[in-house]
Amino acid sequence: MEHTADGNLPQTLSPTASECQWAALAHLSALVLALCTSWIAGFAGMAGAGAVYLLKRDDSPFIREHAREALNFNLSMFVYACVATAIGIALVGVTVLTLGLGILVTLPAGLALLAAIGVIAVMWLVCSIVATVKAWNGEAYRYPLTLRLFD
Numbered sequence: 001m002e003h004t005a006d007g008n009l010p011q012t013l014s015p016t017a018s019e020c021q022w023a024a025l026a027h028l029s030a031l032v033l034a035l036c037t038s039w040i041a042g043f044a045g046m047a048g049a050g051a052v053y054l055l056k057r058d059d060s061p062f063i064r065e066h067a068r069e070a071l072n073f074n075l076s077m078f079v080y081a082c083v084a085t086a087i088g089i090a091l092v093g094v095t096v097l098t099l100g101l102g103i104l105v106t107l108p109a110g111l112a113l114l115a116a117i118g119v120i121a122v123m124w125l126v127c128s129i130v131a132t133v134k135a136w137n138g139e140a141y142r143y144p145l146t147l148r149l150f151d
Contacts, residue, residue, distance in 0.1 A: 015062040015138045022059075023066035023135035026052035030070045031128040034077075045074035053150075066135045068150050073131075073143035075150075077124050084117050 015023070026049045034045030049070035057064040091106040091113070127143050134141040 015060065019060045019062045020136055020138050022052060022056050022063045024132050026063070026067035026070040027128055027132040027135055030074045031125075031132065034074060034124075043078055046071060046078060049074055062138075065140065066131070069141065069143055069146070070128075070131065072148050072150055073124075073127065073146045076143075076145065076147040077120070079147065080120055081117075084113060084120075087113055 029048030029052060030045040031048075033048040037044040049067055053064065053067035053071055056067065088110070091110050094102045095106045123145070131141045131143060
């Protein structure tokens with residue numbers, strides 16, 4: 001599907017109330033399940049959005065687009081969390097291998113990593129809420145910083 005100049009999905013027909021509810025459920029289920037399992041282990045968020053996608057993808061293009069966006073976004077956040085975890089483990093490993101002398105380099109890097117994780121967590125929460133509201137109102141939404149793996 002083509003996107004408009006602002007990156008949003010084009011709106012051709014007004015979705016029904018049921019379509020809006022299912023689309024919002026894709027975002028909300030991902031948000032709630034990821035919060036229940038912690039955002040770092042947000043695999044459950046992918047499962048929530050994926051379930052809506054699998055159940056309703058053939059029923060409505062509006063639901064399909066929102067569920068796919070939620071699935072891609074939560075998958076992206078999971079990938080980013082795995083990368084952050086790997087970097088954190090590497091920083092601890094460098095500190096241990098240098099018998100603590102590496103802390104001069106790893107401490108600032110670790111603090112920067114924690115700050116980045118905090119920013120990503122807040123962005124994830126805000127974007128998920130915005131996407132839920134947009135879907136509920138029958139509007140298209142594209143998450144930022146999303147790897148579009150499912151198209």
